[in-house]
Amino acid sequence: MKYVYELKFKVRDYECDLEGIVNNANYQHYMEHTRHEFLLTTGLSFAEMNAQGIVPVVARITISYKLPLRSRDEFVCRLAVRKEGVRYVFYQDILRLPDMKLVARGKVDTVCLVDGRLQECTALEAMLEPYFDKEEE
Amino acid sequence: MKYVYELKFKVRDYECDLEGIVNNANYQHYMEHTRHEFLLTTGLSFAEMNAQGIVPVVARITISYKLPLRSRDEFVCRLAVRKEGVRYVFYQDILRLPDMKLVARGKVDTVCLVDGRLQECTALEAMLEPYFDKEEE
Amino acid sequence: MKYVYELKFKVRDYECDLEGIVNNANYQHYMEHTRHEFLLTTGLSFAEMNAQGIVPVVARITISYKLPLRSRDEFVCRLAVRKEGVRYVFYQDILRLPDMKLVARGKVDTVCLVDGRLQECTALEAMLEPYFDKEEE
Amino acid sequence: MKYVYELKFKVRDYECDLEGIVNNANYQHYMEHTRHEFLLTTGLSFAEMNAQGIVPVVARITISYKLPLRSRDEFVCRLAVRKEGVRYVFYQDILRLPDMKLVARGKVDTVCLVDGRLQECTALEAMLEPYFDKEEE
Numbered sequence: 081m082k083y084v085y086e087l088k089f090k091v092r093d094y095e096c097d098l099e100g101i102v103n104n105a106n107y108q109h110y111m112e113h114t115r116h117e118f119l120l121t122t123g124l125s126f127a128e129m130n131a132q133g134i135v136p137v138v139a140r141i142t143i144s145y146k147l148p149l150r151s152r153d154e155f156v157c158r159l160a161v162r163k164e165g166v167r168y169v170f171y172q173d174i175l176r177l178p179d180m181k182l183v184a185r186g187k188v189d190t191v192c193l194v195d196g197r198l199q200e201c202t203a204l205e206a207m208l209e210p211y212f213d214k215e216e217e
Numbered sequence: 218m219k220y221v222y223e224l225k226f227k228v229r230d231y232e233c234d235l236e237g238i239v240n241n242a243n244y245q246h247y248m249e250h251t252r253h254e255f256l257l258t259t260g261l262s263f264a265e266m267n268a269q270g271i272v273p274v275v276a277r278i279t280i281s282y283k284l285p286l287r288s289r290d291e292f293v294c295r296l297a298v299r300k301e302g303v304r305y306v307f308y309q310d311i312l313r314l315p316d317m318k319l320v321a322r323g324k325v326d327t328v329c330l331v332d333g334r335l336q337e338c339t340a341l342e343a344m345l346e347p348y349f350d351k352e353e354e
Numbered sequence: 355m356k357y358v359y360e361l362k363f364k365v366r367d368y369e370c371d372l373e374g375i376v377n378n379a380n381y382q383h384y385m386e387h388t389r390h391e392f393l394l395t396t397g398l399s400f401a402e403m404n405a406q407g408i409v410p411v412v413a414r415i416t417i418s419y420k421l422p423l424r425s426r427d428e429f430v431c432r433l434a435v436r437k438e439g440v441r442y443v444f445y446q447d448i449l450r451l452p453d454m455k456l457v458a459r460g461k462v463d464t465v466c467l468v469d470g471r472l473q474e475c476t477a478l479e480a481m482l483e484p485y486f487d488k489e490e491e
Numbered sequence: 492m493k494y495v496y497e498l499k500f501k502v503r504d505y506e507c508d509l510e511g512i513v514n515n516a517n518y519q520h521y522m523e524h525t526r527h528e529f530l531l532t533t534g535l536s537f538a539e540m541n542a543q544g545i546v547p548v549v550a551r552i553t554i555s556y557k558l559p560l561r562s563r564d565e566f567v568c569r570l571a572v573r574k575e576g577v578r579y580v581f582y583q584d585i586l587r588l589p590d591m592k593l594v595a596r597g598k599v600d601t602v603c604l605v606d607g608r609l610q611e612c613t614a615l616e617a618m619l620e621p622y623f624d625k626e627e628e
Contacts, residue, residue: 112505113504141378142415274556282551
């Protein structure tokens with residue numbers, strides 16, 4: 081897979097729960113933050129999109145948990161993106177530093193709503209096109 | 218103190234941190250939710266206030282932590298409100314159930330910004346007036 | 355599907371993000387809290403399981419987002435559970451009140467680690483057995 | 492005031508609430524993470540302290556909110572520490588980048604519990620001593 085963006089993080093203690101490991105929902109936070117930071121690098125403006133009535137939304141998320149992160153762990157979140165039908169699908173891997181073991185693997189299906197209806201979004205697509213992973217699976 | 222509102226909660230496991238107790242910041246969440254629920258009962262509409270350019274903001278918060286909450290604990294958050302100068306000050310106690318031991322005590326100073334400037338807000342005050350604790354301290 | 359548990363919630367404003375809707379990760383929190391509350395009703399004790407070296411973990415989660423929740427919305431989170439191989443799979447629907455529209459649908463695959471290794475967990479299974487949805491899909 | 496530590500952050504969108512600004516409770520998270528990172532640099536080990544039955548806890552927190560942080564804002568959290576009686580008091584300022592405007596000012600009173608009782612903690616104090624701000628106020 082062609083990873084086009086990666087962001088480094090360090091676990092914050094308040095993200096850990098009573099089992100001493102990062103709470104499952106926080107991986108979704110890490111992935112969301114990574115997506116938003118990536119989208120900013122493409123020049124995409126949520127404000128402009130919203131002004132045009134275009135709302136990108138997450139339609140489905142799947143996360144496979146492989147290894148828990150703990151207090152003080154550092155990690156990267158990597159991102160690849162594919163166009164699959166009307167969906168823009170982000171593949172996001174979280175890898176622990178420095179051993180690069182796979183912590184979690186996410187698949188985030190996003191779609192564009194234009195005036196509340198599912199629609200192809202040419203502006204978004206033009207921005208993302210250079211980053212698409214076009215390999216056959 | 219004249220408590221005018223109280224809301225019941227139960228600790229959710231994801232609110233606990235790696236020490237097995239509710240993370241300190243979550244008490245602030247409990248207090249915020251209690252204030253907002255109280256304000257709704259007064260008929261106050263944030264949407265309407267915002268439409269008039271009135272923005273109530275928290276200027277200062279003080280929380281004294283007395284006893285930690287743990288997984289499965291139930292508790293109430295009580296609220297009293299006073300007018301102190303241009304500030305509307307919420308006094309919020311969190312009490313563990315069923316023993317009613319004091320868990321945390323909060324003092325939340327809020328002010329109104331009208332078009333970005335600190336100002337008396339007559340609409341808000343008219344709503345809150347019946348609930349004020351007017352005792353001398 | 356045979357729902358065996360349901361928990362009622364109300365959106366808290368701090369759970370909403372800058373788009374005015376509940377942040378995606380919070381649905382995972384709602385589902386986790388519902389699972390934990392359900393497990394408590396079965397008499398299952400995490401403390402006891404942990405003392406025996408048994409750790410139930412989430413191996414994978416899939417959430418389909420259908421409709422966003424907003425400030426003040428009330429909703430229920432329903433739960434069904436199936437045994438699928440060595441996995442205990444929770445099917446969790448979030449339905450908005452009072453119109454019962456489907457907000458989000460979750461599938462949460464959990465497994466038991468005994469001393470760090472994937473294993474059937476007879477104690478857990480005995481507890482969950484009466485609740486299993488045994489219908490063919 | 493003698494600042495002895497500073498940590499840089501960037502707002503994550505999920506930390507913003509429906510008003511488009513960082514939710515008040517998250518400043519407490521930023522301050523907690525900064526304290527913990529600072530304490531790690533001093534060589535202090537929470538694990539060792541806990542093994543000796545020493546538990547540092549937050550007894551009181553006061554945060555003054557001056558200016559809201561918004562999506563994409565970068566900021567630093569600075570820290571000074573003083574000994575005041577049996578309390579170790581952290582003074583924590585959050586400053587927006589690059590204009591260094593004061594966003595929030597925190598005062599965090601911490602105490603040591605040894606076997607559940609308030610006590611001077613010589614091990615902690617020896618670690619913190621080089622960092623104390625000893626100026627008269």
